Amino acid sequence: MTTIRFLNGLNTIGGNIVEFATKTSRVIMDFGVAADLSQETVASALEQGKLPHVPELFFNQPDHFSDEAIFISHLHIDHMGALQYLQKDIPIYLSEPSYRLYRLLIQLGIEKPVANLHPLAFETSLAVGDLTVTGFHSDHDEPGVMALLVDDGSRRFAHSGDVRLNGPHADRVHAWANRFKEEKVSLLMLEGTSFSFDTPIPAEDQNHPSVPLTEMSLQTKFQQLLADSSQLVVINPYNRNYERLAAFQASAHVNHVNGRQMVWEPNEAAILTTMTGTQPDAILGQTIQLTDIAQQPQRYVLQNSFANLASLANLPISAYVHSNGEPLGDYDPRFAQLKDWLADHKMPLVFMNASGHAAREDLIELVKEVNPRVVVPWHSFHPEREADAIDAQTNADVLLPEKDLYYDFNPLTEEE
Numbered sequence: 001m002t003t004i005r006f007l008n009g010l011n012t013i014g015g016n017i018v019e020f021a022t023k024t025s026r027v028i029m030d031f032g033v034a035a036d037l038s039q040e041t042v043a044s045a046l047e048q049g050k051l052p053h054v055p056e057l058f059f060n061q062p063d064h065f066s067d068e069a070i071f072i073s074h075l076h077i078d079h080m081g082a083l084q085y086l087q088k089d090i091p092i093y094l095s096e097p098s099y100r101l102y103r104l105l106i107q108l109g110i111e112k113p114v115a116n117l118h119p120l121a122f123e124t125s126l127a128v129g130d131l132t133v134t135g136f137h138s139d140h141d142e143p144g145v146m147a148l149l150v151d152d153g154s155r156r157f158a159h160s161g162d163v164r165l166n167g168p169h170a171d172r173v174h175a176w177a178n179r180f181k182e183e184k185v186s187l188l189m190l191e192g193t194s195f196s197f198d199t200p201i202p203a204e205d206q207n208h209p210s211v212p213l214t215e216m217s218l219q220t221k222f223q224q225l226l227a228d229s230s231q232l233v234v235i236n237p238y239n240r241n242y243e244r245l246a247a248f249q250a251s252a253h254v255n256h257v258n259g260r261q262m263v264w265e266p267n268e269a270a271i272l273t274t275m276t277g278t279q280p281d282a283i284l285g286q287t288i289q290l291t292d293i294a295q296q297p298q299r300y301v302l303q304n305s306f307a308n309l310a311s312l313a314n315l316p317i318s319a320y321v322h323s324n325g326e327p328l329g330d331y332d333p334r335f336a337q338l339k340d341w342l343a344d345h346k347m348p349l350v351f352m353n354a355s356g357h358a359a360r361e362d363l364i365e366l367v368k369e370v371n372p373r374v375v376v377p378w379h380s381f382h383p384e385r386e387a388d389a390i391d392a393q394t395n396a397d398v399l400l401p402e403k404d405l406y407y408d409f410n411p412l413t414e415e416e
């Protein structure tokens with residue numbers, strides 16, 4: 001008998017963690033934080049439920065599992081930010097690209113060192129005692145993202161991860177949805193980010209007045225902006241979406257009359273090369289200096305992270321393009337600082353964001369494709385809205401579980 005316990009993230013965006021356990025084996029999926037832990041100790045964060053209630057992993061206490069492992073669906077903080085607090089030496093599996101990205105971010109000092117990391121090949125089952133886990137490549141704004149399937153020998157349980165259907169890899173999403181349908185899954189845990197807000201606009205676009213873009217339409221808009229700009233164009237992307245980094249550099253080259261060189265900060269140059277094999281046009285402080293850019297601003301696009309904002313002060317800038325970089329939105333006090341600084345320096349701020357999360361109707365479509373027996377909506381401020389929509393529009397039963405209780409999803413004992 002497998003028991004399922006929801007350890008966090010039932011009504012927050014991110015921080016969603018689930019545990020599957022048998023008598024001897026345990027699998028935990030995702031290990032992120034959705035709260036600010038900067039003023040907390042591990043003990044106080046545990047007490048307040050900001051870390052999942054698995055003290056044995058944080059204080060290296062004995063547990064009764066002979067086999068256990070953690071699986072990370074993708075490398076966003078709200079899905080992996082608690083790994084750094086682990087004391088127990090438990091194996092951690094990520095997709096092969098997410099594993100490489102994690103190793104690189106640790107090497108660059110962007111992430112804290114974490115031991116016992118392992119790559120998990122897509123669609124290759126891994127046994128953890130009497131549980132078997134398989135990862136499926138998916139589509140999100142972290143390109144290594146996977147959906148996960150747990151098999152306990154008699155039933156299958158599915159985890160959507162963060163997912164979208166309007167991205168460049170929708171075929172991957174339909175492929176795993178089909179596979180999950182064939183597997184007749186007892187449970188689909190489905191993210192519900194886009195049900196969080198009163199308008200159906202995905203989370204990270206709430207603060208931005210632009211129309212939501214896709215990864216593809218974003219680059220079309222960016223190429224148009226480059227064609228219309230007579231001076232330097234600055235971009236602020238999120239560096240874990242390395243496919244978008246590569247797309248920006250390709251867009252910079254598009255206009256053959258006045259194509260531009262893409263200038264990267266060293267960390268982003270390293271991520272671009274390691275993760276996509278693309279060579280950076282230029283690396284700031286290494287192969288080019290700000291003074292070079294200032295002399296021919298129309299020949300360049302410059303990637304800038306918020307920490308280096310002040311270095312832009314004396315450059316002739318046509319547009320500062322905010323593209324899901326940090327700070328991401330109004331909830332971050334640095335976002336107001338960014339807007340004020342750009343206004344003070346008369347630099348136009350342009351939003352070009354594309355969401356990693358599916359629209360509401362696409363989430364319903366996914367439920368229909370997978371056709372699970374039960375859906376647990378989570379990763380949303382309003383999972384009950386997602387629950388209502390699924391209930392009204394699909395054949396699946398919906399459960400809004402309680403945190404830290406044990407469920408078995410056995411059809412005979414459903415009314416627990």
Ligand SMILES: [Zn+2]
Pocket residue numbers: 074076079140142162356
């Ligand atoms: Zn994510």
